Amino acid sequence: TQLLEQSPQFLSIQEGENLTVYCNSSSVFSSLQWYRQEPGEGPVLLVTVVTGGEVKKLKRLTFQFGDARKDSSLHITAAQPGDTGLYLCAGAAESNYQLIWGAGTKLIIKP
Amino acid sequence: EAGVAQSPRYKIIEKRQSVAFWCNPISGHATLYWYQQILGQGPKLLIQFQNNGVVDDSQLPKDRFSAERLKGVDSTLKIQPAKLEDSAVYLCASSFPRGVYQETQYFGPGTRLLVL
Structure with missing residues (x-):
């Protein structure tokens, strides 16, 4: 059974600080996606990474896919209260492309 | 473009009762998913339709x-x-397959179910 472990589970920091959240597995994925979910809403796709070692930037968010396509990280620079939410990673299984979901990192940015 | 619609948004029932949730996907999306998301966990796929x-x-x-x-x-x-x-929260999502490994799922707001 493929599993995706996210860490930390919960993170509360002050506005302006930097942070990194991680998504790790022992399995290889064909691609990996990061979603953000706000209270009362469904997840919204932020980015898809496909190639090992790939780095994508979305304003203050930097996403990296591990060289072996088993792990990923999300780095936020100068966090803002609007970044608050649940960050979920989801990997596409190589065998059938079904998404395997992590449990999420709940991020709170205090003004 | 209208998003994925779900109803009801909230439902409270007693155990052993029955309940139904409805989902209207984005127009043209062939694939539809139902997920269950328990508090503190990621979504769990229940069923996928093509x-x-x-x-x-x-x-x-x-x-x-x-x-x-x-x-x-x-x-x-x-x-x-x-x-x-x-x-749990029951989420509906839909997608239009572009390339299998780059498929983007669009989620509805979910239905929050409380069973007492």
């Missing part, structure tokens, strides 16, 4: 859960009878 056919229902508790997607558009998910552990 048009009106089932692609994956391996994690659907078939003794109490059922889902259908008539005419390949709207879908309903039913629970009968409900148990306390069914309390």
